[in-house]
Amino acid sequence: MSTELSRRSALKGVLFGAAALSTMRVMPVLAQARGGTLNVGLTYDIDTLNVYSTGFLGDVQAAVVEGLLAPDGHAQYVPVLALEVPTLANGGIKLVDGGGMTITYKLRPGVKWHDGAPFTSADVKFTWEAVKNPKFIAESKDGTQDIESIDTPDELTVICHYKSVVPNFASTLFTFGILPKHALEGKDLNTDSYNEKPLGTGPFVVREFKRGQYVLTERNPDYWRKDDKGVALPYIDRMVFKIITDSNTLITQLKSGELDLVVQTPYNQAKQVENVAGLELIKGSLLSWQHLDFNFRKKSLQDLAVRKAIAHAINRQTLVRAQGGFPEPIKSPVVPVFSLYDPNTPEYAFDVGLANKLLDDAGYKKAGDGIREKDGEKLSYRFVIQAGRADDELAQQVMIAQLKAVGIEAKPDNKTGVAYREARYKGDYDLNYGRWITSADPVYSVFYGTKGANNGQGYSNPQLDAVLSKMETTLEPGERKKYASEMQKILADDLPSIPLTTNVAVIAKRTKLKNLVPNPTNMTNFVDTSRWYLEG
Amino acid sequence: MNIGYIIRRLLGAIPLLLGISLVLFGVIHLAPGGPLDVYADNPSVTPQAMEQIRTAYGLDRPVPVQYFLWLKSMLVGDWGYSIRTGRPVLSEIVDRVRPTLELGGLSLVVSLALALPLGIISAARRHSALDHVFTFLSFAGISVPVFWLALLLQLLFSISLGWLPSAGYQTIGGGSVLDKLAHIAMPTAVLSLATVASWSRYVRSGMVDVLNQDYIRTAYAKGRRESGVILYHALRNAMIPAVTIIALDLASVISGAVITETVFAWPGIGRLFIESMDGRDYPTLMGLMMLGSAAVIAANIAADLAYASLDPRIRYE
Numbered sequence: 001m002s003t004e005l006s007r008r009s010a011l012k013g014v015l016f017g018a019a020a021l022s023t024m025r026v027m028p029v030l031a032q033a034r035g036g037t038l039n040v041g042l043t044y045d046i047d048t049l050n051v052y053s054t055g056f057l058g059d060v061q062a063a064v065v066e067g068l069l070a071p072d073g074h075a076q077y078v079p080v081l082a083l084e085v086p087t088l089a090n091g092g093i094k095l096v097d098g099g100g101m102t103i104t105y106k107l108r109p110g111v112k113w114h115d116g117a118p119f120t121s122a123d124v125k126f127t128w129e130a131v132k133n134p135k136f137i138a139e140s141k142d143g144t145q146d147i148e149s150i151d152t153p154d155e156l157t158v159i160c161h162y163k164s165v166v167p168n169f170a171s172t173l174f175t176f177g178i179l180p181k182h183a184l185e186g187k188d189l190n191t192d193s194y195n196e197k198p199l200g201t202g203p204f205v206v207r208e209f210k211r212g213q214y215v216l217t218e219r220n221p222d223y224w225r226k227d228d229k230g231v232a233l234p235y236i237d238r239m240v241f242k243i244i245t246d247s248n249t250l251i252t253q254l255k256s257g258e259l260d261l262v263v264q265t266p267y268n269q270a271k272q273v274e275n276v277a278g279l280e281l282i283k284g285s286l287l288s289w290q291h292l293d294f295n296f297r298k299k300s301l302q303d304l305a306v307r308k309a310i311a312h313a314i315n316r317q318t319l320v321r322a323q324g325g326f327p328e329p330i331k332s333p334v335v336p337v338f339s340l341y342d343p344n345t346p347e348y349a350f351d352v353g354l355a356n357k358l359l360d361d362a363g364y365k366k367a368g369d370g371i372r373e374k375d376g377e378k379l380s381y382r383f384v385i386q387a388g389r390a391d392d393e394l395a396q397q398v399m400i401a402q403l404k405a406v407g408i409e410a411k412p413d414n415k416t417g418v419a420y421r422e423a424r425y426k427g428d429y430d431l432n433y434g435r436w437i438t439s440a441d442p443v444y445s446v447f448y449g450t451k452g453a454n455n456g457q458g459y460s461n462p463q464l465d466a467v468l469s470k471m472e473t474t475l476e477p478g479e480r481k482k483y484a485s486e487m488q489k490i491l492a493d494d495l496p497s498i499p500l501t502t503n504v505a506v507i508a509k510r511t512k513l514k515n516l517v518p519n520p521t522n523m524t525n526f527v528d529t530s531r532w533y534l535e536g
Numbered sequence: 537m538n539i540g541y542i543i544r545r546l547l548g549a550i551p552l553l554l555g556i557s558l559v560l561f562g563v564i565h566l567a568p569g570g571p572l573d574v575y576a577d578n579p580s581v582t583p584q585a586m587e588q589i590r591t592a593y594g595l596d597r598p599v600p601v602q603y604f605l606w607l608k609s610m611l612v613g614d615w616g617y618s619i620r621t622g623r624p625v626l627s628e629i630v631d632r633v634r635p636t637l638e639l640g641g642l643s644l645v646v647s648l649a650l651a652l653p654l655g656i657i658s659a660a661r662r663h664s665a666l667d668h669v670f671t672f673l674s675f676a677g678i679s680v681p682v683f684w685l686a687l688l689l690q691l692l693f694s695i696s697l698g699w700l701p702s703a704g705y706q707t708i709g710g711g712s713v714l715d716k717l718a719h720i721a722m723p724t725a726v727l728s729l730a731t732v733a734s735w736s737r738y739v740r741s742g743m744v745d746v747l748n749q750d751y752i753r754t755a756y757a758k759g760r761r762e763s764g765v766i767l768y769h770a771l772r773n774a775m776i777p778a779v780t781i782i783a784l785d786l787a788s789v790i791s792g793a794v795i796t797e798t799v800f801a802w803p804g805i806g807r808l809f810i811e812s813m814d815g816r817d818y819p820t821l822m823g824l825m826m827l828g829s830a831a832v833i834a835a836n837i838a839a840d841l842a843y844a845s846l847d848p849r850i851r852y853e
Contacts, residue, residue: 045811047620055620055815137592137622141585190622211631212803213705240708244801248687252702256694 032227036534037238038513041250041262045212045243048195051177052131052138058177059263060215060241062526065177065200068105068124068158069170070528071521075287075337075440077170081108081119081178081201085170088475095475100148101165105174107156111224114205117182121152124174126181128160131173136189143172167475168441175523203234203530215241225530233530254279260510260534263525267324267391270506280511283326284518285502288437289335290319290327290395292498296458298430300377305362307495311348312355313406314399319501322394327501332488333436333444335502337520340484346492355406364407372407380409381430384423387414395500396433427456435503440521443472444487448496459496512536541852542837549833556829557610557822561603564821570595571619571816593619606822616819620812625823628808632792635705636804639797640789642720643727648782650732655739659774660766662744670736677733682726686799689722703801723800727793731785738781742774749773772846779846783839784832791828 044056051061058065068082077085083106086092094102111119130136132144146166151159162169180199184192197206203225204217217239225233242259244250247266253259255276265273265281273279292314294301301307316329330336332345364372364379372379383400385392393414400410410431415423423429436447436454445468446452450460467490471483491497507518507525512535519525571593572586590596594605609616615625654674658667694702700718701707707715746752747770755765792806805824812820844850 045807047815048622053622134588137589191617195622208709210705210803211628212635212807213801214708216708242704242708242801243803244703245807246703246798246801248683249690249703249799249801252687252690252694256690256698256702258694258702258704 032235032514032531032533033535034235034533035237037240038236038532038534039258039260040239040241041244041253041259042241043245043247043250043262043264045245046209046215046241049198049206049209049215050189050195051198052136052140052179053190053195055139057522057524059524059526060206060217061177061198061200062202062524063204063217063239063529064202064206065198066202067177067523068107068174070175070523071171071440071519072528073517073519074339075520076339077175077440079108081111082106083108093475095165096161099164101162101475103160103162103169105158105160107158108224109156111201112222113180113183113201114199114220115180115183116222117180118155119178119180119201120155121158122155123178123181124158125150125152126185127177127179128173130179130184130189133189140172140176143169143174147173165473165475167472167480168439168443171439171441204239213243217241223530227531235531235533236529239529254508260513261516262508263505265506265508267326267506270324270326270508273508278510278512279508282507282509282516282518283504284507284520285328285335285337285504286437287335287337287440287442287520288435288503289330289333290392290433290435290500290503291333292399292500293429293432293434293457294459294496295427295430295432295456296460296496297427298381300364300374300379301381301430303362304495305358306364306379307498308348309355309358309362309406310403310408311495311498312351312358313402313408314498314500315350315402316500317350318398318402319395322398323391323501326504326506328504330499330502331492333447333491333497333499334442334484334488335438338442340481342485342488344485345488348492348495348498352405359406359408366407370404370407371409378409379407380411382413383410383431383433384413384415384420384429385433386420387416392433399433423456425454425456427458429456432456433500437503444468445472448487448491457496461490461494461496464490464494538852542841545837545840549830549837552833553826553829554607557607557826558603560825560829561606561822562599564816564818565599565602567816571818606819610822610826615823618812618820619817620815620820625819628820629805629823629827632803632805632808633790635802636790636792636797636806639720639723639727639793639802639804643724643731644786644789646724646728647731647735650728651735651739654732654736655778656743656766656771658736658740659743659747660762662740670740674733674737677729680729682730682795683799685729686722686726686796689725690799693722703799705801705803723793723796723802726800727796735778735782735785738778739774742777743770746770746774775846776843779842780839783835783842786838787828787832787835790831791824 042059046054046060047056048054049061051058051065054061066080068080069077069085070080072078079085084090084092086103086105092104096102105124107119107121113119128144128147128150131138131141146162146164146169148161148163150161153159177200183199184194187194196209203220203223205220206215207218208216219234219237223233227233244253247269250259250262251269251272254262254273270281274281294307296302320327320329331347332341334341359372364374366372383396385396396412400412403410413429424432424434446454448459448464449455449468450462450465464487467483467486471480471487474480474483505518509516514533514535515531516525517528519527572589594602606616617623618625618628621628654670658670661667690702693700700721704719706719752765752770755769790805792804792809794806794810796802797804797806798810808820809824812824840852844852
């Protein structure tokens with residue numbers, strides 16, 4: 001199970017129908033029911049409840065610990081412990097001569113930690129120092145190195161001096177969560193009991209964590225957020241996160257009424273819940289996509305005609321069906337949940353005739369064994385995916401068959417774990433099928449830039465590099481969108497990688513649970529639990 | 537019972553455990569992957585960050601050096617820290633021991649209570665209709681996949697009838713004894729079925745062998761009733777082969793039952809093992825495997841001692 005879980009940097013995306021969206025957004029006229037217990041099924045065994053060191057998405061943590069900002073259902077940042085999202089326009093961000101920038105956060109007054117101590121600017125500064133501390137083994141220290149220093153002129157003002165312009169500042173450090181200085185100063189964060197019972201400012205308080213069993217959280221009576229009528233949130237009294245790593249048991253518990261919510265139902269199990277009374281499925285795509293990468297060290301794959309032919313040879317609908325029908329076909333690595341997605345990106349339709357014609361025209365002739373070749377090079381490729389991922393293995397078989405139909409041979413050479421990662425990063429493959437998971441502020445140069453850390457393909461396009469560099473250093477939203485469109489156009493024309501399908505989260509929930517707005521990001525669906533309520 | 541013999545066996549276990557630890561350490565490091573596998577899809581974990589984490593855990597050192605460092609701290613009772621959770625390995629294990637022993641212990645008792653009479657009756661009435669029924673059931677019991685049986689039980693008792701909780705160790709916040717029994721019932725049934733099936737076969741075949749011996753005929757000739765012959769004369773000798781099997785199964789109680797624990801969300805050692813395996817949590821894995829090895833060795837010694845007490849002809853000097 002755990003190999004299928006996205007790591008926390010995995011920002012999970014949500015796409016749901018406009019209709020569903022509007023009904024969820026409209027506040028019901030009647031007052032929300034208070035109280036009740038919500039039983040949530042977690043598919044993984046929690047390692048630690050520290051947001052900075054857990055290897056999983058912090059579902060429980062999101063209900064307990066808050067950051068300065070949080071991404072909403074559209075992966076747009078909204079203020080939480082800060083009063084507003086700093087931008088150039090509102091003066092929260094100021095560019096500094098010499099390339100740096102200064103970000104000023106005004107903090108929300110009157111916020112208390114679960115133990116009653118006040119939340120202040122000192123906690124924010126402490127969080128930066130604690131995560132940056134080399135002794136602390138963190139899953140992510142993203143963003144700590146970008147900051148030069150932090151000033152706290154008063155209890156509710158934080159001024160962060162950045163070394164450079166970092167447009168994606170919000171997707172890291174202070175969004176993950178703020179650590180309480182008064183409880184953690186001088187402690188060893190690797191082993192402190194905070195990791196079992198995190199002290200936060202969020203709507204729910206951790207009462208009990210039984211390893212391998214459950215986390216019991218209860219309503220924070222002093223939570224700062226109120227609803228539109230001034231009623232103190234949260235509505236729900238207790239949330240219990242039950243650890244159930246077996247997906248069959250998860251479904252059984254949904255059916256028997258022992259669970260009310262499962263946020264990542266496996267594709268092959270979700271159908272079982274579809275027609276059960278009192279249960280419903282919500283589909284949300286993750287900020288993650290499946291793609292086929294070419295290795296440019298292979299001579300025939302340097303040929304654009306071959307890459308295009310392969311794109312036309314693959315039927316995305318078949319791939320979607322192979323994954324239970326839940327994912328969506330895509331044409332751009334910018335998944336459609338992002339506002340940066342450009343719907344005008346050129347598309348390669350499934351067309352075997354066209355694929356064959358492209359290859360014929362480029363001079364690749366079929367030999368006796370049905371495999372095309374040119375200048376002594378056969379179109380026969382080593383096809384690497386991560387072994388043990390059932391969905392990927394199935395998709396690989398589908399693509400092998402589809403490529404065979406146009407005279408291209410693909411031979412599986414699947415690798416496990418670190419071996420797969422190494423092959424992928426170092427380009428030890430001809431074709432590679434897999435997924436990338438991005439943050440809410442994705443940086444695409446790591447994948448497609450000439451020097452990109454994840455570019456194992458040996459792909460280099462100076463024109464694209466220039467666009468990526470402009471896109472990733474500007475803070476101006478309009479400019480970013482323009483460069484993003486240019487990038488998507490270049491990627492579609494030059495086709496270093498074929499974007500195939502999105503990855504989706506299938507949320508199974510009891511229909512009486514209301515106001516759940518699926519969240520696309522690594523802050524998980526539990527980032528805004530205070531407004532959830534149980535009807536009737 | 538010969539105390540000297542026991543001490544000698546225990547001393548002999550030390551080099552054995554050392555050898556096992558060396559092999560295990562080598563094997564888990566030979567297995568592809570490592571604790572950093574989990575970062576495979578995560579572009580934001582840079583190669584430099586990976587290197588830092590590797591250094592922090594000491595994974596950048598040669599495997600033999602890692603082994604000796606592990607052995608050194610193990611010898612002074614330091615089991616190390618879990619890579620997954622950052623907690624001491626010993627606490628990780630201790631947390632899981634109680635549920636494991638409860639489930640394993642209960643299913644052991646149930647298995648013995650059923651396997652002994654079933655095996656004895658089958659042997660005493662061999663080739664009868666009853667024997668054939670038991671034989672059939674045994675093979676069915678051995679063949680039924682655990683996860684499938686578990687699913688069926690959950691469907692029946694949790695969804696259709698609503699009598700038992702489908703999974704978990706207890707009701708959230710702690711429960712009464714009755715609550716715990718309700719939670720343990722299905723996992724115990726699943727875990728016991730295969731054991732009852734196989735043990736009753738061993739008891740039966742041991743019994744059949746013994747019942748053909750001359751001294752049994754003599755006992756009958758003396759005019760003893762059948763129940764007396766079987767329980768007094770035959771059972772002790774018939775148990776010797778069965779004891780070997782039962783002792784080894786005893787050892788596996790401490791290693792937990794991976795599938796049963798996973799299906800029933802039972803917080804036992806078996807699940808900890810799988811999670812540690814997935815995460816390549818080397819310190820926890822070593823701790824668990826050493827514990828398991830020690831249990832096997834101890835169970836073997838116990839089996840040898842049991843032979844001696846069952847059969848006075850067997851003596852250890």
